[in-house]
Amino acid sequence: MTVPAFLPRPRRGRRPLTVLSLLLAVLALTLGTVPSSAAGTDWWTPTARPTPDSQINVTGEPFKGTNSQGEVQGFVDAHNHLFSNEAFGGRLICGKVFSTSGIADALKDCPEHYPDGTLAIFDYITHGGDGKHDPVGYPTFKDWPAYDSMTHQANYYAWVERAWRGGQRVLVNDLVTNGVICSVYFFKDRSCDEMTSIRLQAQLTYDLQDYIDAQYGGTGKGWFRIVTDTAQAREVIKQGKLAVVLGVETSEPFGCKQILDIAQCSKADIDAGLDELYDLGVRSMFLCHKFDNALCGVRFDEGGLGTAINVGQFLSTGTFWQTETCTTAMHDNPIGGATATDATEDLPAGTELPTYDADAQCNTRGLTDLGEYAVRGMMKRKMMLEIDHMSVKATGQALDIFESESYPGVLSSHSWMDLNWTDRVYGLGGFISQYMHSSEEFVTEAARTDALRTKYGVGYGYGTDFNGIGDHPAPRGTDTGTTVTYPFTSVDGGSVIDRQTTGSRTWDINTDGAAHVGLIPDWIQDIKQVGGADAVSDLFRGAESYLDTWGASESHRAGVNLAKGVTATASSSESNPFTSYQPGRAVDGDSGTRWASDWSDDQWLQLDLGSTNLVKRVTLDWEKAYGKSYRIELSTDGTTWQTAWSTTVGDGGLDTAQFAGVPARYVRVHGLDRGTDWGYSLYEVGVYSS
Numbered sequence: 240m241t242v243p244a245f246l247p248r249p250r251r252g253r254r255p256l257t258v259l260s261l262l263l264a265v266l267a268l269t270l271g272t273v274p275s276s277a278a279g280t281d282w283w284t285p286t287a288r289p290t291p292d293s294q295i296n297v298t299g300e301p302f303k304g305t306n307s308q309g310e311v312q313g314f315v316d317a318h319n320h321l322f323s324n325e326a327f328g329g330r331l332i333c334g335k336v337f338s339t340s341g342i343a344d345a346l347k348d349c350p351e352h353y354p355d356g357t358l359a360i361f362d363y364i365t366h367g368g369d370g371k372h373d374p375v376g377y378p379t380f381k382d383w384p385a386y387d388s389m390t391h392q393a394n395y396y397a398w399v400e401r402a403w404r405g406g407q408r409v410l411v412n413d414l415v416t417n418g419v420i421c422s423v424y425f426f427k428d429r430s431c432d433e434m435t436s437i438r439l440q441a442q443l444t445y446d447l448q449d450y451i452d453a454q455y456g457g458t459g460k461g462w463f464r465i466v467t468d469t470a471q472a473r474e475v476i477k478q479g480k481l482a483v484v485l486g487v488e489t490s491e492p493f494g495c496k497q498i499l500d501i502a503q504c505s506k507a508d509i510d511a512g513l514d515e516l517y518d519l520g521v522r523s524m525f526l527c528h529k530f531d532n533a534l535c536g537v538r539f540d541e542g543g544l545g546t547a548i549n550v551g552q553f554l555s556t557g558t559f560w561q562t563e564t565c566t567t568a569m570h571d572n573p574i575g576g577a578t579a580t581d582a583t584e585d586l587p588a589g590t591e592l593p594t595y596d597a598d599a600q601c602n603t604r605g606l607t608d609l610g611e612y613a614v615r616g617m618m619k620r621k622m623m624l625e626i627d628h629m630s631v632k633a634t635g636q637a638l639d640i641f642e643s644e645s646y647p648g649v650l651s652s653h654s655w656m657d658l659n660w661t662d663r664v665y666g667l668g669g670f671i672s673q674y675m676h677s678s679e680e681f682v683t684e685a686a687r688t689d690a691l692r693t694k695y696g697v698g699y700g701y702g703t704d705f706n707g708i709g710d711h712p713a714p715r716g717t718d719t720g721t722t723v724t725y726p727f728t729s730v731d732g733g734s735v736i737d738r739q740t741t742g743s744r745t746w747d748i749n750t751d752g753a754a755h756v757g758l759i760p761d762w763i764q765d766i767k768q769v770g771g772a773d774a775v776s777d778l779f780r781g782a783e784s785y786l787d788t789w790g791a792s793e794s795h796r797a798g799v800n801l802a803k804g805v806t807a808t809a810s811s812s813e814s815n816p817f818t819s820y821q822p823g824r825a826v827d828g829d830s831g832t833r834w835a836s837d838w839s840d841d842q843w844l845q846l847d848l849g850s851t852n853l854v855k856r857v858t859l860d861w862e863k864a865y866g867k868s869y870r871i872e873l874s875t876d877g878t879t880w881q882t883a884w885s886t887t888v889g890d891g892g893l894d895t896a897q898f899a900g901v902p903a904r905y906v907r908v909h910g911l912d913r914g915t916d917w918g919y920s921l922y923e924v925g926v927y928s929s
């Protein structure tokens with residue numbers, strides 16, 4: 240079966256299609272409501288669901304196949320944490336994704352929350368109030384799950400099933416934990432070792448797959464399919480099922496903590512850690528998260544939570560966050576004031592929380608040498624890097640590395656990067672999804688980046704971050720003028736979705752907000768009500784775009800450096816009695832040696848590739864003495880030159896000049912304006928055909 244192609248294809252000419260798509264959507268609403276579940280053919284209904292269990296409240300066959308362009312369709316949740324109930328010591332998030340003992344065992348509260356939530360300490364740390372709530376989950380669910388509860392399971396498997404039935408086709412399950420939160424939280428029933436928790440969460444994801452398979456008659460039969468490459472993912476989605484990708488979001492991966500700026504891990508630890516995660520099936524990960532670690536600096540949290548995390552970092556590492564003036568329009572989040580929370584009481588006597596200049600909002604820490612090693616290690620293994628939570632400085636360096644290698648494997652999965660990176664991420668071939676904001680906020684932010692998605696021909700995702708210690712969309716009420724009316728038709732047109740019921744509780748997006756993962760289809764309907772059919776069309780192309788980014792990462796090959804060891808000449812070379820700064824030093828393949836010019840603006844370095852080649856990309860690894868304004872000039876004969884690329888805002892470090900391919904034998908880096916009082920100095924110049 241082919242997906243109904245009523246959704247507009249958001250490339251050129253999308254806008255004129257809007258009226259047509261609205262008309263077709265109305266048709267789908269009137270015609271698409273007949274469930275196609277003839278006896279024996281409703282493969283999507285389990286034959287052995289446990290009783291009692293949750294209802295799904297969706298009828299109709301999940302769409303299969305591809306559209307007329309051969310693309311898979313459906314939504315992507317690029318950031319969810321199914322099993323964070325096993326993180327942080329195992330007692331911070333209460334309730335399980337599934338239990339072989341049944342729903343009543345899965346959806347019950349932590350023991351210390353009984354009888355009235357008085358000891359639900361993390362509830363009132365994160366949520367204010369007194370933490371009191373009715374702890375009873377199944378079957379009454381009076382107080383949880385709820386849009387504003389951060390400590391109760393929101394990813395019961397049957398609710399994930401409903402999200403799938405509503406049109407979701409990719410789910411990234413980020414294995415998550417934080418050793419420090421674990422160690423400071425009073426209740427725990429296991430060690431705080433991060434890798435131990437990651438391994439357990441990976442295992443439980445496979446166990447869940449088995450649990451669901453058993454409901455459908457055996458191995459491989461269920462809708463929940465863990466995938467480790469894009470070929471598998473595409474096959475799963477074509478079958479109408481949900482492709483589940485494993486990711487990792489921890490604060491100190493591979494033991495890469497820093498204590499007083501001393502790294503507690505080695506390159507060998509990073510290699511062993513990446514190999515282990517890869518073997519577990521992990522294909523995307525964060526390198527830093529919440530605390531500055533031995534790999535990179537973080538993007539700060541704001542306000543009181545930021546102060547609490549800053550104190551936590553100090554207690555864990557002996558270092559507070561440090562800020563400096565940002566060098567571009569991009570900045571990290573402002574840190575809360577010193578008096579913001581009680582967290583400062585945990586500091587040792589005589590230790591003061593630093594105060595931060597409002598004009599200095601950038602983390603001084605970027606990628607460390609070990610961090611660069613980890614980024615390159617992920618690239619080598621074709622894994623995708625999550626840049627949310629990285630400082631502006633670290634993100635810039637990571638993007639520099641990927642641009643120099645033309646590597647597309649970059650993800651921003653839940654609106655935690657500086658939004659000014661959007662163009663660069665799309666330019667690389669990366670994928671972006673927005674945090675599960677309220678429908679109005681989601682529509683507004685989606686509209687802001689809509690033109691860029693059209694320019695790059697890409698779809699969009701959402702990152703729900705359920706079980707991720709963050710709020711979810713609040714109820715908007717029933718008098719908004721855009722109320723969701725039940726039942727409604729799924730975006731693909733093939734299913735009918737009613738209010739979701741588990742036990743004796745029924746949830747309604749209008750009055751309950753996004754209480755759990757099963758309300759994703761309701762929230763998407765809300766987005767459609769607020770933003771129109773066009774607002775969901777990019778989301779429906781999310782699965783294809785996510786797999787495009789992943790697939791291009793899988794097929795990435797390191798380019799051949801045409802410049803390595805070639806003949807180099809220059810306008811001048813700085814003389815030094817102890818070492819050589821001759822032109823050949825910029826193409827000797829040694830990142831410790833360099834060419835340096837005399838100290839004036841008009842200088843050049845010229846490479847003779849030996850024969851004419853297609854030249855498409857030139858990489859420059861600058862020493863401190865960088866070029867602010869310079870041109871990349873090409874020639875076939877060394878006499879007639881054309882400018883292939885130029886900049887007036889070079890910032891040193893790693894630069895990549897990418898342009899339409901030009902045949903050339905000679906490549907010249909022509910300096911016009913220096914970034915410092917020194918000359919121009921390059922460790923290495925690379926020249927590539929792709």
Ligand SMILES: [Ca+2]
Nearest residue numbers: 824829832922
């Ligand atoms: Ca060199």
Ligand SMILES: [Ca+2]
Nearest residue numbers: 891892893894
């Ligand atoms: Ca640069």
